Every structure is written in C-alpha cells, then in structure tokens.
Amino acid sequence: MKFSESLKKNKDFQIVYRKGKSFANSILVMYVYPNGLDKNRLGISVSRKVGNSVVRHRLTRLIRESYRLSEENFRCGFDIVVIVRTSARGRDYRSIESALLHLGKLHNIVAAKNAAADI
DSSP states (O other), X not given: OOSEEEOOOHHHHHHHHHHXXXXXXXXXXXXXXXXXXXXXXEEEEEOGGGOSHHHHHHHHHHHHHHHHHTGGGBOSSEEEEEEXXXXXXXXOHHHHXXXXXXXXXXXXXXXXXXXXXXX
C-alpha cells in the first residue's frame, strides 16, 4: 500500500464511526471520513462472530490485498474503516474485491478505471 497506511488507534476508529458516513452491502460495511492528509488510512474490523482466528485473519488479508491491488483507483485523503459481516465467511477473493469496490463507488472515492487510465 504505497498511498496508504493502517488505521490502528481506537480513537481514530471512533472518530470515523461517529463522524463518518457509512454504506453497506451483504458482505461489508464501509465508513469513510476525510482526514486532511494526502494519503488514505485503512482500518479493518472483523468480529469474533465471523469465525475463529484463522477465518478472521484470512478475511483481513483478502480485504487488505484487494485494497492494495486497486489502491490507485481510490481518491486520497480519507480514513476508511471496513467492517466484515458474518456472511463474508465462505467468500472468495473476487466477491470480497467486488464488495469493496462497490462500497467505494457508493462513497464516490473510487474513480472509474477508464479515467484512471487517461491520467
């Protein structure tokens, strides 16, 4: 993630939850809040309800990787918190990536692929 870093502090997560805007689909929930920086900060939250440690870490890796590979399409300057729903448990990489990009488009922080190619 060359344009981004991780969101780690509980205080930062709470600010995004309180002041940010959220959209959801059947797999993920995404909160977005402008951070005033020239980079994005990504936080991922996976509850114990989703599964055991192996399942939770696998989903975290899938989300981080799908964000990393499509990072150039995301606009900079946002704190992004992604919450994984229990229905994501058996999903593969393609469905996780699709859900992440769908929520990014709803928040208007993902540019179209053709526009990114023109730049």
